[in-house]
Amino acid sequence: MTLLIEPDYGTPSSVRTEMVNVEIDGHAVTVPADTSIMRASLEAGIDIPKLCATDRLKAFGSCRLCVVEIDGRNGTPSSCTTPVTDGMKVSTTSDRIDRLRQGVMELYMSDHPATCAAGDECEMHAMAERVGLKAIRYSGRTHLDVPKDESNPYFTFDSTECIVCNRCVRACDEVQGTFALTIENRGFEARVSSSGTSFIESECVSCGACVQACPTGALTEKTLYTIGTPTRTVITTCAYCGVGCSFKAEMKGDELVRMVPFKDGGANEGHSCVKGRFAWGYATHTDRVTTPLIRESITDPWREASWEEAIGFASSRLKSIQAKYGTDSIGGITSSRCTNEEVYAVQKMIRAAFGNNNVDTCARVCHSPTGYGLSQTFGTSAGTQDFESVAHADVILLIGANPTAAHPVFASRMKQALRKGAQLIVVDPRRIELVRTPHIEAAHHLGLMPGTNVAIINALAHVIAEEGLIDRDFVNARCNLESFAAWEAFIRLPENSPESLEGATRVPASQVRAAARLYASAPNAAIYYGLGVTEHSQGSTMVMGIANLAMATGNIGRLGVGVNPLRGQNNVQGSCDMGSFPHELPGYRHISNPKTREIFEKIWGRTIKAEPGMRIPNMFDAALAGKFMGMYIQGEDIAQSDPNISHVHAALRSMEMIIVQDLFLNETSKFAHVFLPGTSFLEKDGTFTNAERRINRVRPVMPSKTGKTEWEATCDLAAAMGYEMHYENAAAIMDEIAATTPTFAGVSFKKLDEMGSLQWPCNDKTPLGTPVMHVDQFVRGEGRFMQTPFVPTDEKASRKFPLLLTTGRILSQYNVGAQTRRTANVVWHSEDILDIHESDAQLRGVTDGSWVKLSSRVGETILKARITSEVPAGVVYTTFHFPESGANVITTDYSDWATNCPEYKVTAVEITPSLRGPGEIHEHEMSADVQLESIVRMANQIAANVPQGAAPEHAVAHHIVQFWTPAMRQRLHSDVDRSQLSPIVIAAMKLELSGSTS
Amino acid sequence: MTIVYVPGDSAARSVGADQVAIEIASQANARGLDVQIVRNGSRGALFLEPLVEVLTSSGRIAFGPVSADEINSLFEADFLNGGDHVLALGKSDEIAWLAKQDRVTFARVGIIDPLSISDYESHGGLTGLRKALDMKSEDIVEQVTASGLRGRGGAGFPAGVKWRTVLNTVGEKKYICCNADEGDSGTFADRMVMEGDPFMLLEGMTIAGIAVGATEGVIYIRSEYPDAIEMMKKAIVLANEFGSLGENILGTERSFHVRIRVGGGSYVCGEETAMLESIEGKRGVVRSKPPLPAIEGLFGKPTVINNVLTLATVPAVMSGGADAYKARGVGRSVGTQVFQLGGNIARGGIVELAFGTTLGSLINDYGSGTFSGKSIRAVQIGGPLGAYLPASSFDVSMDYESLLAAGGMLGHGGLVLFDESVDMAIQAKFAMEFCALESCGKCTPCRIGSTRGAETITKIIDGQDIDGNKRLLLDLCEVMTDGSLCAMGGLTPLPVRSALLHFPEDFDSRIGATK
Secondary structure, three states: OOOOOOOOOOOOOOOOOOEEEEEEOOEEEEEEOOOEHHHHHHHOOOOOOOOOOOOOOOOOOOOOOOEOEEOOOOOOOEOOOOEOOOOOEEEOOOHHHHHHHHHHHHHHHOOOOOOOOOHHHOOHHHHHHHOOOOOOOOOOOOOOOOOOEOOOOOEEEOHHHOOOOOHHHHHHHHHHOOOOOEEEOOHHHOEEEEOOEOOOOOOOOOOOHHHHHOOOOOEEEHHHHHOOOOOEEEEEEOOOEOOOOEEEEEEEOOEEEEEEEOOOOOOOOOOOOHHHHHOOHHHHOOOOOOOOEEOOOOOOOOEEOOHHHHHHHHHHHHHHHHHHHOHHHEEEEEOOOOOHHHHHHHHHHHHHHHOOOOEEEHHHHOOHHHHHHHHHHOOOOOOOOOHHHHHHOOEEEEEOOOHHHHOHHHHHHHHHHHHOOOEEEEEOOOOOHHHEEOOEEOOEEEOOOOOOHHHHHHHHHHHHHHOOOOOHHHHHHHEOHHHHHHHHHHHOOHHHOHHHHHHHHOOOHHHHHHHHHHHHHOOOEEEEEOHHHHOOOOHHHHHHHHHHHHHHOOOOOOOOOOEEEOOOEOOHHHHHHOOOOOOEEOOOEEOOOHHHHHHHHHHHOOOOOOOOOOOHHHHHHHHHOOOOOEEEEEOOOHHHHOOOHHHHHHHHHOOOEEEEEEOOOOOHHHHOOEEEEOOOOOOOOEEEEOOOOEEEEEOOOOOOOOOOOHHHHHHHHHHHOOOOOOOOOHHHHHHHHHHHOHHHOOOOHHHHHHHOEEEOOOOOOOOOOOOOOOOOOEOOEOEOOOOOOOOOOOOOOOOOOOEEEEEEOOOOOOOOOOOHHHOHHHHOOOOOEEEEOHHHHHHHOOOOOOEEEEEOOOEEEEEEEEEOOOOOOOEEEEEOOOOOOOHHHOOOOOEOOOOOOEOOOOEEEEEEEOOOOOOOOEEOOOOOOHHHHHHHHHHHHHHHHOOOOOOHHHHHHHHHHHHOOHHHHHHHHHOOOHHHOOHHHHHHHHHHHHOOOO | OEEEEOOOOHHHHHOOHHHHHHHHHHHHHHOOOOEEEEOOOOOOEHHHOOOEEEEEOOEEEEEOOOOHHHHHHHHHOOHHHOOOOOOEEEEHHHOHHHHOOOOOOOOOOOOOOOOOHHHHHHOOOOHHHHHHHOOOHHHHHHHHHHHOOEOOOOOOOEHHHHHHHHHHOOOOOOEEEEEEOOOOOOOOHHHHHHHHOHHHHHHHHHHHHHHHOOOEEEEEEOOOOHHHHHHHHHHHHHHHHHOOOEOOHHHOOOOEEEEEEEOOOOHHHHOHHHHHHHHOOOOOOOOOOOOOOOOOOHHHOOEEEEEHHHHHHHHHHHHHOHHHHHOOEEOOEEOEEEEEEEEOOOOOEEEEEEOOOEHHHHHHHHOOOOOOOOOEEEEEEOOOOOOEEEHHHOOOEOOHHHHHHOOOOOOOOEEEEEEOOOOHHHHHHHHHHHHHHHOOOOOHHHHOHHHHHHHHHHHHHOOEOHHHHHHHHHHHHHHHHHHOOOHHHHHOHHHHHHHHHHOOHHHHOOOOOEO
């Protein structure tokens, strides 16, 4: 393969539909009205010289190279800024035009280096040659002595090569929306400037849009100098967040020179962020472990082993655990960082080779409530829109998400829509960047207290119902009317009014009312949300509340509307799709359904258990109870990322065989007996599915550094466990997925390679995929309204812990930081910081930049404080990117009632000044029978939260049967002191035993 | 009580009008005389400033140019009653320099108290607006179109056509932008209108607003005009109080609001699209057209952009009718032009005449030749980007088309005179230097070309390879003319080429030339 040069049409395509006929240099061409002459010319195969024009940016008209002559018009207009009109006749060359272009290039070259350090990256010399420039007759002042700005770790700005075409400035404004760059001074002194300071000190977010836009060597990736010019391109998919950007991996031999966003990438359309664009160095970092490691005990040192020895050691111990503790005593976790094919293989290994359903995934701790909530209401566990849809929204309701940090490329799309006039409502305790940022200001910021999401969504819905803003035509046509009537009666209760809930949310009722009216009256209103919605004790309730709101206002089933979870990890959608949950087979089909099981049993040749397996926290509880002793952990650092780390560590420590498959030794591998080296995304062959259900190809750009693909290692372990799993290649795994899973029926690597990407459902009915879901009807048929009573979390601010801690992410770092901490991104963020409001800081004698001790009822840690008004009084905030700060030492076991997604977003804490920096992380003691405690808490929580109806015990019993393992149900019946249980739970237990729920 | 007029116009103030006013007041007080001083605008005969006028029973009697030292003698000569004095000029209206003119736009300037609405009304003010308020939008646009009024900012584009485009463009909001970034050397008419008859400009803008459906107007005034800015601000407050501006104009349903935006201090901000950027709070950088500002202008909304003189002429077109206005002038250049005489000239100031007078008549009959008394060598018409014409072209008719045919342009109507001592190579270099200093820096021909142009002319002046550098200069002029994004770079070659054409000797025979 060679280096891929994407065509550049110079100006964006026209949005008009009527066509016009024009003649360019005698060639007839038909193009949409308002197409530029430049673009129309390229359609006719005529490439007009250009420097300042590029098709990702609005026409600018500054370089004056693209001038043309038009019959019947005076002058030489620039072809980029002049739209074609019907019957127009254009000449793109003539003596006069040739002279002009030579004259322009002569001027350019009179202030440009004679040779460019960036080689072919700089278009100038080639352009000079192309227009026939013979000599440069001018001499005089130049900018050739301006020093380089090398401050950014990833790219240089060399002003001597800059031609002031403004492409970088415009890319920063129009594409990224950060407005970090400008032109300083005017006339000959006009220079590109990162607003008067060095790039690193500026507002620049290093998205790389400017570097990509630059036609010269002025803005260049440093690797181009250190590694050299790339010679081949592989199109692949970024492995960071759930946006799933397509990239051109530009290679020199087997070395990656740079990642350049791919213009035809459906998710990103040529844009990128600092992580995907630049922070890929971890993939080849020297910390990578590339040989298997084993040890008898976690107190022993690691020793290198062959694949055979490692697999043999792991399998024999897993088998002996099963022999000793039973089939259900082992299990595994799939990774949202891995490909669909790798994930599918792991869940298959667990179900077929381990013989149980003890498979869960890291989505448990992020978007499991999305799966639950959207399934209940819409019938499927996924966002309803493609990303492009946001461009058609009139109002955007953004809840518990911080896209500019966590989903930057989607944030840029959103900012484009907002700059075009869409209105924004932000629901977040923190004043996130989108509340007010250049050329954007939210119409409303509902700065609620953490833990009161459901109160806000109910208050919004109450106003909509009370003020006659319900779209009854939509509801009547599309929704289940019985559920709607019950919901309407519920939501109109006075207790759900903004006035009643003001005390809990601390959001003025008038503001809630205004926001509700804005959302409900918009022609197209779209909801986007993040982990600020799901990671709560009522995460699932909130997701259902969001779905109710969208259905009640008719904002489902077309462009510009919808309910859209912003997914955290690159393949969290895919890992859920692939049957990673203990109660579901691929395609979100419940394990109890014999017909579904039969499909897989036939192909797999094994019987699948009909009862759900353990969720991650259940596994930890069972481990501490001595009943869960072996675990296969695919690419997830649960010892850092999961809440109440002391609990997690104790559970891991108590197990007899932990297999970690990862790129690096990490917190979790400290408890492991076998370490299987994983492959980076640059070595993987497979697919990732992003937040818009888009299945993207991940292609290997270099050979595996471990000698194996990850799914091969999984197959080897399965085989060693006594179950043969074999695939020719990754494509064959996808073929099996397609054969077993209706929503993937039409997907294959071949088709993906042809189409670029596909959004599921993709089958006979929708062979090209489904950008927007629920268009004519909901997946479940009728949309179902769910009652969403607000039940405050048990995690409350108290006298001892008066502040509420909420956690989140920052742009330059990613999740537990295993990748980004191994890149130059640490320049921007080298430690986790605790954000605290000035009044809370003053009260405690905390000063900006000082060390503070952060303690909750489960643990304490030490962080540096930053005083800021981004958090309200009473709320503190931090990130969890660094293991040293141990933010999850603080977070508790509390979780979503329906899915056990941890309540990361609310922890009662206290802050005290600390004289010393971080040292020992302090973990508190645990009670004796953690599993039993969890079972009581979970049961009571379900009873408090299931949609209240005439017989809530039925709903509770149904829920327990659907999601609990038989062993947990057994303990509920036999070991729990009934006085600890709510009467509804006791009633449900009777029903469950009588079997009247299934 | 006697009314004495002492101009408050900044040109008059620059030659001592304030001291004159103070001195008159203090001496009148000392003499126990009841004098009321009115700070009027300037009548435009700048060589007579400070021009003091006394309202007597036989009309306004003029004295000038008056200095504070001469106030005592004026009182001694009983000037308050029209007494004779060496500075006496007779009846103001009969001063030949003024009386010969055909004042339409400048009819009230220098005559009324600029901030007196009653003065304004009693001299015909608000008649045009009252008529317009009774008319349909289309009919107002039609009348302006029929009058043949063309943009006075320099391009000469028919005002009615521009207005019609805005009228016909659908938009929830539309704007009227008045370009008062009067930056051409040798021009001052916009300033004098704003300082001498501000309500006229507001009236013109309001009529434009009613005509195209705009409810908001912005006057972009260059920061170097502090007096004009103050005057316009006061006039806006007074007009709002009076009801000729703001909500429910003169009791009708129409509304129009005007605000002032002070210029960014760059010449190129006078280019209409750069002005829009500047009003929006951005760098004053030229936009490419299309889209036309009439369709996507200020904040992306349909916008009328007219120069001060254009908008200030609208009330007269409305009150006097299209035909009366069109009756003046020649060919497609109808109505009057406010010429501004400056530079090395004996009698500088405002000369408003119908199009079609000759260049020679303006310079000789009104200007009376050079200030230095030396012979005339060149006149630059239309600002720093205008052509230099030699004395041999003085019979050219002063209208848009004739000047174009003569290789020049009317521009904003400023004339700057040079005597025989001028070095035209230096002037050509100045044109390039001006462009280099003021270029917004967007397009290549202007951004780099202007600096290269100045450097190349310097080489010619230094006698380096004169022929080669002249060829290079002419090539550059072609690239700048045909390749520049706006008139700034596009017209800079005009003075350079005209200097090369008409005064080649200044380039060819440099001292120390090394041909």
